[in-house]
Amino acid sequence: MNASLCVAWFEEAARLVHRDRDRLTRLDAEIGDGDHGTNLDRGLTEVRKALAESPPGSPAEVLTLAGTTLIRRVGGASGPLYGSVFRQMGKTLQSPVTLAAFSAAFEEGVVAVERLGKAALGDKTMVDALAPASRALALAVRDGVGVREAIEQAARAAAEGAEATIPMRARKGRASYLGERSVGHMDPGAASSALFMEALATVVREAA
């Protein structure tokens, strides 16, 4: 993975989030406060702008700039949380960026969110999409799966993870205020995490 592929990742993520903005906002309206789509859309627009203004030279720098921009421009819970994922990835990503290096950094990013949000698997948050994606990546590395296939598997795991939040009862974030009533709705942050992984799969597929 090089810097331009990493930039392409955020551009594609921005496109998908913009396309699905209203869906994310609607998911958030059901069990939160109805701003997740606009929050992320605003944040990723700023990320694109920042990446275009001063194109970073390495994937690590792309991730750090994206993370910092999300923290500085989004607000809400998802700003600091997504920002931390990418900042932590940028901080820990080893060169050259092999699948193994990417997988390791991604896991660091997920751990950072779990720590910051004090969230665990099953709490009905973005962690429920991110953690399975990280696990899929790690397994792919272990089994020597090719990059493209590995990322596809991670994207599928994230999508399934997001689906799996539907029957969960939320224990973190705003949805937790609803208690039982949070059951039956997909977590908006898990849904947007699935979009991030879908975006990665798309740019990796197209780069191949």
Add this chain to the structure above:
Amino acid sequence: MNASLCVAWFEEAARLVHRDRDRLTRLDAEIGDGDHGTNLDRGLTEVRKALAESPPGSPAEVLTLAGTTLIRRVGGASGPLYGSVFRQMGKTLQSPVTLAAFSAAFEEGVVAVERLGKAALGDKTMVDALAPASRALALAVRDGVGVREAIEQAARAAAEGAEATIPMRARKGRASYLGERSVGHMDPGAASSALFMEALATVVREAA
């Protein structure tokens, strides 16, 4: 006409206004402020109570008590206006209460409203129902028509007068604020005046 017939008049009017409260309020919502039905319903309930508590000995006293009660309990435009009709009638009604005496007092009542409200025929107010009713009474007296028939004619004239307010453009009261937009709606005060006359016709018919 004796005191008890006059009391019966207000009881029947109270019944009709209560029955048509929502219609009067709706008419007032269209070109006014949506309180005419509740205003008159509240006022006539108080009139019934007052008449029951200290039953007056003469029609003149009934009218005066009704008028005073309306002024003291209704508020809005219709309280002072209807109150003045009946107070003025009470003040000027001659004994014995022949049709001619009643007609003369009624005319005095109408003149009182016209003066107080500075309203003339065609301004789209209660005057447009009351004045034709008074004229019908006067004509009936001139032509020696029987009491029952005379009152029926007055009631018909009031109803027609109320209908005739529909195409008018209001020049008095709240409806005047609407200018052209007041056209096409019956004036609520004219509608309630028609009910007063209908009530009188009913009690006279039943007394016969």
Add this chain to the structure above:
Amino acid sequence: MKKLINTAESVVEDALNGMAAAHPSLRVRDRVVYRAEGPRPGKVGVVSGGGSGHEPLHAGFVGYGMLDAACPGEIFTSPVPDQIVEATQAVDGGAGVLHIVKNYTGDVLNFEMAAELVEDVEVASVLVDDDVAVQDSLYTAGRRGTGATLFVEKIAGALAEEDAPLAEVAAVAREVDERSRSFGVALTSCTTPAAGKPMFDLPETDVELGIGIHGEPGRARVPMRPARELAVLAMEAIHADLPLRDDLLVMVNGMGGTPLMELYVVYAEVAAFARGKGARVTRSLVGNYVTSLDMQGFSVSVCRLDERLTRLWDAAVETPALRWGR
């Protein structure tokens, strides 16, 4: 319709009980709201009133530097003469009483009747008629009294507090009315508890221009547009009638159901318009002051200040809804 009421019949009474409980500075008796401390000898009493549903007007303006008493009627129904007579006699401190009356047939008639019935108290009356949406002609009941009522009550109340004689207090009230204009815009209708449904139907695409404060439809219905354009429409209507110049007091008033945030959006445009005409907005007020139950919308009221009116506006006031200087 969902409303925080017990019954439609008791809503005025229940709300007055709440006011009395919430504000030890007020005393409520027989449907009149007084200052708890009663009349001050030598001070002109200032009394207003009108239909309920416009809260905080009028009862929320009873207190030091403003009203001595308010007479609330039923919803959108002017009070009855008895209330006004009671209030007038109770607040007279020997210097007479000013009636501040919004120009509606019902208010005018009931206050007139009351003024005739009052005994041993000198009464002066001032009509407020600031709404430029209504043509003052032979073909209307004259302009309505709306937002400027607050200006009149504040400034007349301040002068009364200085022990000015009745004629002067009445004169300044008239002067404020003459120098003030208002215009209102509705995004939605309002719903009275008694009717239980909106007074008029206003589709999602339209707004009513030139509304009053009783849920009456306005003069015209036009397509919805951005806040900036609505503010300009209102200001143009005012400016056409009272050229905006020199020092202005400007109120952007919510109709009851409009969030404060939106009123500030409107205020920014209103202030920019006034500046564009070369006027200075030296005093302002943004909030829900002269309302129409749960209606969404706003009105703008403008008063052309001079030094004396500015001083009286700035004078201390201590009421439930308007308070500064103490």
Add this chain to the structure above:
Amino acid sequence: MKKLINTAESVVEDALNGMAAAHPSLRVRDRVVYRAEGPRPGKVGVVSGGGSGHEPLHAGFVGYGMLDAACPGEIFTSPVPDQIVEATQAVDGGAGVLHIVKNYTGDVLNFEMAAELVEDVEVASVLVDDDVAVQDSLYTAGRRGTGATLFVEKIAGALAEEDAPLAEVAAVAREVDERSRSFGVALTSCTTPAAGKPMFDLPETDVELGIGIHGEPGRARVPMRPARELAVLAMEAIHADLPLRDDLLVMVNGMGGTPLMELYVVYAEVAAFARGKGARVTRSLVGNYVTSLDMQGFSVSVCRLDERLTRLWDAAVETPALRWGR
């Protein structure tokens, strides 16, 4: 949806421009609202913030005796660390700065990040979590911060004005939070400008109990009932968690679209309930203070006062939305 806005994107900016224009006592810069006169040496700075859409909270409480700065985020979105860092550094008068943070994940995270980034300023943080509708357990993000935020800001602000040290100002803020509870009821949902339609559908026959201030649905939906019963439901929930006794500060707060008249109806019932429990409501507030855009409904907040808290509540305050004593 009809709203008095120019565009959904610009609404926060436009409203802040309106606030700046309307209140010469405020200065707005880079999405932070400050007192125009700037920090006073030796005084602890008091900063709060959160998503917009709750007006007048927080920016309407910037001024003498309350906040030094407010950081408004986008609608229902907590501010970003940059704003908070800016505000914190700008208002420090050398005695440190208190952050008053409503307990929501987003607010907590952004204020925490800001506190880490601030340089050369001592920062203390207080979480407000007064909403009894949420169980404080391992299975939730903890209780939400709602109406009591106003109490905390007022009382901490008053103590800061007396030049108390940071630790004491933080301690009194924590004490107020501990002594306060709130409960909210929605009659309608609210509509964010971005979404353009109500957050949830609430039929004409039902209300939501235990709502927050971001249009989140509540804990339960029950059939609509008279104001008296809704008030009792709210007060029972509070009383079960914090027994009502001695002196109380009570706020009946409108959610933004509720007319003042209805809030007074509710207040009468709330006060009666408190009296019924043998408590004394010695201070009260009725109005739209901590809102949720155009939502119709109310919340009740109660704080158990002692002599010191009463004195601090009574201390002079001069902000756009809360003002007394000067």
